[in-house]
Amino acid sequence: MLELHVWGPAFGLPSLDAHCLAAIAYLQQAVPRGKWQLIASSDPGLSPTNELPALRNAEIWIGGFRNIFHYIAQLSAGEWVLDAGLPEQEGADCIAFSSFVESHGQPLLDLSLYVSSQNYSAVTRPLFNTIQSFPLPYLTPPALRAAAKARTEHLRLAGLDIDVEDGQQLSQELSFIPDSLRRPKNTVSSLLAASPEANARIRLDALATDFLEPLQRLRGRKQFFVSDAQFSSLDCLALGYLCLILIPDLPQPWLAKTMKAKFPALCEWTEGMRDTVFSKNVSLNDAFLTKLGDSELDVRLRRLRGRGHLPWRAPENRGAAAVGSAFVARMADSIPVVGQLRRNTRMRQHGGKTPGEGTQDSRWGYLYAIGGLIAGLGVVGGYLFQQGLISFPVGDEEKRGLEDFGEAGRALSFLADQMDGQVQRERMREGNYSHGAPIAEVDIEVEKDGVVAVETVS
Amino acid sequence: MPPKETPSKEDEDQSSFSRQTRKVRDLFSIPPPVKKLFDRVPIVVYAPNQLPQRAPKPARIPSLYVFSTSHDAAAGKPSFNPSCLKWQTFLNIASVNHRLISSNNHASPTGSLPFLLPAVQSNSPQDALLPVTSNKFVKYASNHGGWVDESPSMRYEAYQSLLDHRIRNAWLYTLYLEPLNFSSVAYPLYVSSTSSNPLVRASIAYQLRLAAETELLKHTSIIDTDDLYSEADKAFEALSSLLGEDSWFFGNDKPALFDASVFAYTQLLLDDSLGWKEKKLCRALRTRDNLVRHRERLLVRYYGG
Numbered sequence: 153m154l155e156l157h158v159w160g161p162a163f164g165l166p167s168l169d170a171h172c173l174a175a176i177a178y179l180q181q182a183v184p185r186g187k188w189q190l191i192a193s194s195d196p197g198l199s200p201t202n203e204l205p206a207l208r209n210a211e212i213w214i215g216g217f218r219n220i221f222h223y224i225a226q227l228s229a230g231e232w233v234l235d236a237g238l239p240e241q242e243g244a245d246c247i248a249f250s251s252f253v254e255s256h257g258q259p260l261l262d263l264s265l266y267v268s269s270q271n272y273s274a275v276t277r278p279l280f281n282t283i284q285s286f287p288l289p290y291l292t293p294p295a296l297r298a299a300a301k302a303r304t305e306h307l308r309l310a311g312l313d314i315d316v317e318d319g320q321q322l323s324q325e326l327s328f329i330p331d332s333l334r335r336p337k338n339t340v341s342s343l344l345a346a347s348p349e350a351n352a353r354i355r356l357d358a359l360a361t362d363f364l365e366p367l368q369r370l371r372g373r374k375q376f377f378v379s380d381a382q383f384s385s386l387d388c389l390a391l392g393y394l395c396l397i398l399i400p401d402l403p404q405p406w407l408a409k410t411m412k413a414k415f416p417a418l419c420e421w422t423e424g425m426r427d428t429v430f431s432k433n434v435s436l437n438d439a440f441l442t443k444l445g446d447s448e449l450d451v452r453l454r455r456l457r458g459r460g461h462l463p464w465r466a467p468e469n470r471g472a473a474a475v476g477s478a479f480v481a482r483m484a485d486s487i488p489v490v491g492q493l494r495r496n497t498r499m500r501q502h503g504g505k506t507p508g509e510g511t512q513d514s515r516w517g518y519l520y521a522i523g524g525l526i527a528g529l530g531v532v533g534g535y536l537f538q539q540g541l542i543s544f545p546v547g548d549e550e551k552r553g554l555e556d557f558g559e560a561g562r563a564l565s566f567l568a569d570q571m572d573g574q575v576q577r578e579r580m581r582e583g584n585y586s587h588g589a590p591i592a593e594v595d596i597e598v599e600k601d602g603v604v605a606v607e608t609v610s
Numbered sequence: 611m612p613p614k615e616t617p618s619k620e621d622e623d624q625s626s627f628s629r630q631t632r633k634v635r636d637l638f639s640i641p642p643p644v645k646k647l648f649d650r651v652p653i654v655v656y657a658p659n660q661l662p663q664r665a666p667k668p669a670r671i672p673s674l675y676v677f678s679t680s681h682d683a684a685a686g687k688p689s690f691n692p693s694c695l696k697w698q699t700f701l702n703i704a705s706v707n708h709r710l711i712s713s714n715n716h717a718s719p720t721g722s723l724p725f726l727l728p729a730v731q732s733n734s735p736q737d738a739l740l741p742v743t744s745n746k747f748v749k750y751a752s753n754h755g756g757w758v759d760e761s762p763s764m765r766y767e768a769y770q771s772l773l774d775h776r777i778r779n780a781w782l783y784t785l786y787l788e789p790l791n792f793s794s795v796a797y798p799l800y801v802s803s804t805s806s807n808p809l810v811r812a813s814i815a816y817q818l819r820l821a822a823e824t825e826l827l828k829h830t831s832i833i834d835t836d837d838l839y840s841e842a843d844k845a846f847e848a849l850s851s852l853l854g855e856d857s858w859f860f861g862n863d864k865p866a867l868f869d870a871s872v873f874a875y876t877q878l879l880l881d882d883s884l885g886w887k888e889k890k891l892c893r894a895l896r897t898r899d900n901l902v903r904h905r906e907r908l909l910v911r912y913y914g915g
Contacts, residue, residue, distance in 0.1 A: 202831040216830070218837060244848035245765070251845065252768035255775045258829070303828050362767070369764040 153189060154179070155208040155465070156220075157199070160192035160283025163400040164433040165426070166462055167192070167205075168279060170261060173392030174385075175205035175217040177429045180462065181383050182224060182232040189465040192439040194283045197478050221385060235384050242378045246386045249370060249377065253386070256363040257393035262300035263309060263356070264397070264407040271402045272297060282436055285475050291482045307359070309352050353406060360397075360410040367394075368415050391429060394422040431461050440466050477521055484524030487531070672706070672754075673727045674698060675713040679803065683710040688877055688913055690799050690884065692781065694724045696874035697744050701726075702912040703865050704756035714804065719743070726750065748867065758867075763860050766868065769852055772845040773871050779826055780842030780891055781875060783835065786822035790887035799884075843894040850898040857907065865908060876905040 156179055162168035166176050179188050199206030201215030207223060208214075214223045225233045235246055265276045272293075280289040367377070367390060374380045376387045397407050398419055412419055431438075485491045640648075676683070676694035689695045689710075701708055708726065718725050719741050726742040728750075742750050752758045785796050792815075801815050826833050849872060853859055859868045878884065879892045880902065886892055895901060 196831070201834055216834065216837065218841070219834070222840075240851045244851040245768070247844045247848040248765065248768040248772050248852075251776050251841075252771040255771045256767075299828075366764045366767050370768075 153209075154183065154187060154224075155189050155191055157191050157193040157195075157204060157206045157208065159204050160194045161434045161436060161439045162279045162283070163396075164435070165395055165399060166190070166430050166434045166439070168265075168276075168283075168396070169204065170257065170389075170392040170396050171203075171217045172205045173395055173430075174388040175207075175220055176462065177388040177391050178217070178221060178234060178385060179224070180429055181388070182234050183228075184232075185463065189463050190439075191465050191467050192283060193467045194280075195288075195478055197481055217389075234382070234388070238379060238382065238384065242384075245370070246378050246384050249367070250386050250389055252366065253363075253389050253393055257397075259304045259307060260360060260363055260407060261393065261396055262304045263307075263359075264402065264404075265400070266297045266300035267304055267309070268402075268404050270404050274403050275400065287479045288475065288482070291479065291486070295482065295486065307355075309355060356406050357410050360407055361414065364411060364415045364418060368418050371418070371421065387425070391422065391425050394418060395426055395430075398422050399426070434462070438462070439464050480521050480524040480528060483528045483531070484521075487524070487527050490523060490527065669709065669727075670729055672708045672729045673711050674701060674708045674724055675711050675717055675727070676724045677714065677799075678710060678712040680712045683712040686710055686913070688881075688909075689724075690878065691723065692778070692874040692878060693722075693744065695877060696870050697724050697747055699870035699873050699908065699912060700747060700867055701751065701756070703867075703870060704751040704758055706751050706754055706756040757864075765852070766860070769849065769859075770868065770871065772848060773875065775829075776841045776845040777875055779829075780838045780845075781879075782822045782825060783833065783838050784888065784891045786819050787826075787833070788888045792819065794885050794887045839890055839894070842891060846895055846898050846901065850901050853900050853904060855900070857904075865911075869904070869908065872901070873905055873908045876901055877909065880905055 156175060158167045158172035158176060159169040160167065165173060167173050176190060179190075194204070196202050196204050196206075198204075198208075198213070199215030200213050201219070203215055205217055205220060206213055206215045207220045209223075209227070214220050221233075230236065235243065238246060264271060266272050277289075277293045280293050284292060371377050376383055377390055378384050378386055394411075398411055399422075400408070402408070674697070676689040676698055677691035678687070678689045678694075682689075689698055698710070713723060715722055717723075720743050724744055726747065728739060728742060730739065748758055750756075784791055786792055796818065797815065800818060801811050804814060805811055823833065826838075830837075857863075858865045859872065860866075862869075876895060879886075879895050
C-alpha cells in the first residue's frame with residue numbers, strides 16, 4: 153500500500169501546496185484505487201528531501217513530486233505512467249511547460265499567499281492552526297514566508313509586505329511639520345497607494361498575464377494542455393497551481409481577479425478538473441475522518457454520492473514527544489550555524505536512503521535535538537528579555553523629563569540637551585586645564601608710565 | 611470696559627509668543643559679522659578632476675565587459691561565463707561591432723556582468739555614455755543598426771524557462787558544487803585569476819560555492835543531485851526535439867537570441883579545453899546530435915571555428 157503524505161487541506165482543496173495537489177492528481181489518475189492512501193500529515197520532516205509531498209512504500213520514503221512520479225513508474229514497471237505514449241513534440245512541450253509552470257507559477261503563489269501581509273495574516277497563517285498540532289504553527293508559516301520572500305526578492309515587489317513598509321513610514325514622519333498641519337495631497341499615486349496591492353497592481357497583473365497567457369494558448373481548444381485525449385503530468389502540475397490561484401478567497405484577490413477577468417477559459421477548465429480529479433469541496437473533516445455525529449450509513453451514502461472520493465486516511469496521532477522533536481528540529485533549522493550544518497548533511501548525493509545511513513541520521517538527529525533544545529531555550533529566554541516580559545528592576549523615573557510635555561517638550565528637550573552638551577564641553581575644557589599645570593591668572597594693569605603685570609598663581 | 615479687554619490680552623499673548631519665537635530663532639541665526647564675511651566670498655565651481663591615468667580610454671567602438679582572460683578577450687574568443695557568452699553571441703549575431711574587455715562583477719554597475727559601455731562620439735549627449743545592462747541589449751542593438759529578429763511563439767517562454775532554471779541549476783551544481791569540477795574548471799577561471807593570495811583565494815572560493823548553494827536552495831529544501839541531473843537531461847531532450855532537423859530554433863532562417871541562449875551552455879559543456887572532470891552533464895548533452903551540430907554551426911559562423 154502506497155501512502156502519500158501531503159500538507160493538509162485548505163480552501164476546499166485537498167492541500168494548500170501546489171506540488172502536493174499535483175501529486176494527488178497524479179496518483180488519482182495513474183494509480184488504481186485501493187492501491188494508495190492519502191494522509192494529511194503536514195510534516196515535511198517525514199520526507200528524506202524535507203519537503204512534501206512524500207510517498208511511503210513500507211520502508212521506502214520518496215520525497216518531492218518528480219521523484220514520486222519516477223518511483224511510481226519504476227514500481228509498476230511502466231504501467232502507472234501518465235506521460236507514456238505522448239508524441240515527441242507533445243512530450244517536449246510537456247517537459248518545457250512543466251518547467252515554465254513551476255518557475256513562473258511559484259512566484260505568483262508566493263506573492264499572493266505569503267508575501268502580501270494582508271493575505272498572509274488573515275488567511276494563510278491561521279490555516280496552519282487547523283492542519284498542524286500545537287507548537288508547530290508558530291514556526292512553519294514564518295519559515296515558509298521567509299522562503300517565499302527570498303524567492304520573490306528579484307521581482308522587487310516587497311512593497312506588498314506591509315511589515316516592511318511600516319519602517320519606511322516611520323522615517324517619513326520625522327518631518328518637522330506636525331501631522332495635523334499637513335494638508336493631505338490627493339495625487340494619482342497616493343490614490344493608487346491606498347493598499348500596497350493596488351500600488352503594485354500593474355506589475356502584478358503583468359506577472360499573472362505572463363504566466364497564464366502561454367498556458368491558455370497552449371491549451372487552445374484541446375481538452376487537456378498538451379493532448380486532446382491524455383491527462384499528462386503537465387495537467388497535474390498546472391491544475392495544482394491554477395487551483396491555488398483561482399479558488400482561495402483572499403482579502404487581496406488580485407490574482408484570482410486577473411485570472412477571472414482575462415482567462416475565462418482557463419477558469420472553466422480549472423473548476424471542471426477540480427471537481428473531477430479532487431472532490432467538490434474537501435473539508436478538514438474529510439481529511440482527518442472526524443465523524444460529525446454521522447452514522448456509518450451516512451458516511452457510506454456520502455461515499456456513494458462521490459463526495460470524499462479521495463482515499464483519505466487519518467494521520468497517526470504522533471504524541472507529544474514526536475511533535476516536540478519536530479518543533480525542536482524546525483527551531484534548529486532557523487539557528488544560523490546549526491541550521492547550516494543540518495542543511496549540509498541533507499545534500500543528497502545518490503538515490504534514496506540506505507538503511508545504514510538511516511541509523512546514522514537518527515543518531516545525528518538525537519544530537520541535534522539536544523543541541524537544538526538548549527539553543528532553543530536560550531533563544532526563548534533572550535526573546536522574553538528583549539520583549540520586556542522579564543526584566544531586571546530598573547528605575548524608570550529618571551528617564552522622564554521634558555518628554556512628558558508632548559511635541560513642545562520634545563523640542564525644548566532638544567535645546568536642553570544641547571545646552572547640557574555645551575556645559576559639559578566647557579567643564580571638560582576646564583578639567584583639562586586644571587589637570588596639568590596650575591592655572592596662572594595674569595592681571596594686566598595699564599598705567600601712565602608703562603605696563604605693570606600682576607601675576608597670581610592659583 | 612470689558613469688551614476691549616480681551617483683544618488686548620490676546621495681543622499681549624501673541625507678542626510674548628512672537629518674542630519667544632524670535633528668541634529661539636536668534637539662537638540659530640548666523641551672527642551678522644560672520645554673515646557679512648560669507649557674503650563677500652564668491653561661489654566658485656571648480657572644473658571636474660581629471661580621470662586617473664589607468665581609467666579606460668574612450669573608445670570608438672562599444673566595449674563589452676565579460677568574464678574572460680585578457681588574452682582571450684583580445685582574440686574575441688567565447689567567454690567562459692554562460693550569461694556573458696549568451697550576450698556576446700547575441701551581439702555577434704546582431705552584427706553589433708564591439709570589443710571585449712576582461713573584467714569581473716565588481717566593475718559592473720549592477721553587480722553582475724556583462725555590461726556594455728557605448729562608443730564615444732563627439733556629439734553624443736551625456737546619458738548616451740552610461741553603461742548598458744544586459745536586459746537592455748536587445749533595444750541597444752536595434753537602436754544601433756543591429757539586426758534583431760524575435761519570433762513571437764507561445765513556446766518561447768516555456769523553453770526559455772528550461773534554460774533559465776533546469777539547465778542553469780544543473781550547471782551551477784556541476785560547476786561549483788561538484789568538488790572535482792570546481793577544482794579543475796571553476797577554480798582556475800574564477801579564483802586564481804583574481805588574486806595570488808591564498809587567503810583571498812580561499813575566501814572567494816568559499817563565497818562562490820556558497821552563492822551557488824543558496825541559489826539552488828531557494829527553490830528546494832535540499833539539493834537533490836539526481837533530480838538536478840535528470841531534469842537537465844529531460845531539458846536537453848525537449849530542446850533537441852524542439853530543434854528537430856532545423857538549422858536554428860523556431861524554424862528561423864537566421865540564428866536569434868534563443869540560439870545564443872542555448873549556445874551559451876552547449877558551447878561551455880562541449881568545450882574540452884575547460885577540463886571537465888565530472889562529465890555527467892556533458893554526456894547528457896553529447897547524446898543529442900542536433901544540439902551538438904547546432905553548437906558547431908554557431909562556433910564556425912561567429913567565432914571562426
